[in-house]
Structures are given as structure tokens and as C-alpha cells.
Amino acid sequence: MTLRTKNVGWSRGGHLVLDGVSLDPAAGETIGLLGPNGSGKSSLLRLLSGIAEPDTGRVLLDDTDIRTLRRRQIARRVAMVDQHSDTEVDITAGDIVRLGRIPHRGVFSGDETADAVAVERALEHTGMTSKAHRPWHTLSGGERQRAQIARALAQEPDELLLDEPTNHLDIRHQLDILSLVAELPLTSYIALHDLNLAAMFCDRVVVLEAGRIVAAGRPADVITEALVEQVYRVRAGVTIDPVTGHPTVTYRPVRSTPVSTY
Incomplete structure (x- = not known):
């Protein structure tokens, strides 16, 4: 059992944001949430975190x-x-x-040794040990992102929710962070725009369009040329890497207006 949804629906300002979304991952899976802007990825993460409540359906943590x-x-x-x-x-x-240790503290105190170990481990995993004493305002966007991920890891959760975690990160740190997440013994939901990163690191992907699931399954089965064109409105070539078995997406340029010739 893990964090899952059963037929959740959610509206904001009279607009239907999520419509009948059901997710049932196996414990320890890395689930990629894909779809264009406005498809419902961030909203779904808010429901999974308990920050917001669905209008219909249920979000279950185990069976609760x-x-x-x-x-x-x-x-x-x-x-x-x-x-x-x-x-x-x-x-x-x-x-x-x-801050990730706050949920583990009692009314009067917490386990300071356990807190220190968890924080040290989280900083090390995210490559932030040498920057732990740096003031927040002096950090780059990528360093801030890694610090926030370290905060989540220090929480020592069973379920991890990441909304565009590779924003502001260079290629090396994108790969480092997603490799780390994929190897953790946690159930992870990751909202991503990059289909190639999703194919590399996610056990399964769920594709949202206008608040509904339009495809779900192994990346190699889901990320196809037809799906990319249907959901993202762009043409792409999709090939399967013979070594990894992961799909690789290459996009074809689209001209919205004809180019004049002289």
C-alpha cells in the first residue's frame, strides 16, 4: 500500500481542474506525471500532499x-x-x-542525534554539504532547488512529491537529482516537462490532458510519436535506445507562418 487516488475530481473558480483521476502505484515506484501546462500535474500533487482536498473521490495513504x-x-x-x-x-x-525535521519533533523536544544524521545525509545526497552555511539569498536558483529537495529528504518520508524538480538545474544536476530519487526506497511522484528525463528515470508515466488521464504505463509503451502530437501538439520522432530500452524523443521544428523566399 502507498499513496494513491481513487477517481478524484477537483474544481477551482468554477473550472474543472481534475476529472476522475485514479492512481495506484506499487510501493517504491517512481511515477512521472506528464502533460502540457494546465493539464493538472501540479493540482494533482497538491491533492496527494493533502494541501487541498478533492471535491469528489478520495486520496488514500495506505487505506486511510x-x-x-x-x-x-x-x-x-x-x-x-x-x-x-x-x-x-x-x-x-x-x-x-x-525544517524537514519539524514533523519528527515532539511538543518539548526531538531526537537531536537523529535530526543531525538525517540533515547531514540529505545535504550529502544533494551535493549541498559545502553550501550548508551559505545565506539563502546568495544561492543560485539550482542551489536553492537542491536545498529544498534536501529538506524533503531530511523529512525521511515514505512518499515524495516533486513539482518540476529539474527547474533551474544544469544537465549534470538534473541527472544527479533524478538518479537519486529513482534509487530511493520511496514512492515518488514527479511532475516533469522533459519527456526524455521521464523515460530515463520513471518506472511508469501518467499523461494528463485537461485534467484527465489519457495514457499510463511504462515509458516505452506510452511515449509515442502519436501521443506527443496528440497531447503536446508537436511532431516528434521517438526511437528506442537498444541498450537501455528507453524511448528517446527528438522534436521536429514547426513553422506557424510560411517563410518568404527571394
Whole structure:
């Protein structure tokens, strides 16, 4: 059992954002959430995290409706990294990571040794150990992203939710972070725009369009030329890497207006 949804629907401002979405991953799977802007990826992560509640259907943590759980109970199991995470407070990268230990602290105190070990491990995993004492405002966008991911790892969750975690990261750190997530013994949901990264690191992908699931399964079965054209409105070539078995997408340029010739 793990974090899953059963036929969830959600509307905002009278607009249907998610419509009948059901997800049932195996424990420990890395699930890629794909789809164009406005397809419902971030909204689905908000429901999975318990930040928002569905209008219809249920979000289940094991067999328990997440709406019946307290925030601390959820936070001990589920960690989320939002794509817009930021702070105006003058604190260090290490302080951000230590925030991940709050759900594990009691009313009067926590286990300081366990906290220190979890924070140190999270900083090491994300390559942020040497930057732990750096003030937040001096970090680059990629360093801030890695600090927020370290904060989520310090939480020691069973379920990890990542909304566009490769934003602001260079290619090396994109690969490092997604390799780390894929190897963790957690169930992970990752909203991604890059289909090639999803193919490389996700056990399964779920493709959303206008709030509905239009395809789901192994990347090699789901990421096809027909699907890319249908969902993303672009033409692409899709080949299967003979070594890894992963699909590779190459996009074909599209001209919206004819080019004059002289």
C-alpha cells in the first residue's frame, strides 16, 4: 500500500481542474506525471500532499483517507517540493534543510542525534554539504532547488512529491537529482516537462490532458510519436535506445507562418 487516488475530481473558480483521476502505484515506484501546462500535474500533487482536498473521490495513504489525518501525521509520511519554494527570511541553506525535521519533533523536544544524521545525509545526497552555511539569498536558483529537495529528504518520508524538480538545474544536476530519487526506497511522484528525463528515470508515466488521464504505463509503451502530437501538439520522432530500452524523443521544428523566399 502507498499513496494513491481513487477517481478524484477537483474544481477551482468554477473550472474543472481534475476529472476522475485514479492512481495506484506499487510501493517504491517512481511515477512521472506528464502533460502540457494546465493539464493538472501540479493540482494533482497538491491533492496527494493533502494541501487541498478533492471535491469528489478520495486520496488514500495506505487505506486511510488523507482527510482524516492530521497535518503532522501526513508530514511524517509525505514530503513535497513545490516548484516555487522560496523564502524572504535571512536563513542559511542548512536551516532550510533542518525544517524537514519539524514533523519528527515532539511538543518539548526531538531526537537531536537523529535530526543531525538525517540533515547531514540529505545535504550529502544533494551535493549541498559545502553550501550548508551559505545565506539563502546568495544561492543560485539550482542551489536553492537542491536545498529544498534536501529538506524533503531530511523529512525521511515514505512518499515524495516533486513539482518540476529539474527547474533551474544544469544537465549534470538534473541527472544527479533524478538518479537519486529513482534509487530511493520511496514512492515518488514527479511532475516533469522533459519527456526524455521521464523515460530515463520513471518506472511508469501518467499523461494528463485537461485534467484527465489519457495514457499510463511504462515509458516505452506510452511515449509515442502519436501521443506527443496528440497531447503536446508537436511532431516528434521517438526511437528506442537498444541498450537501455528507453524511448528517446527528438522534436521536429514547426513553422506557424510560411517563410518568404527571394
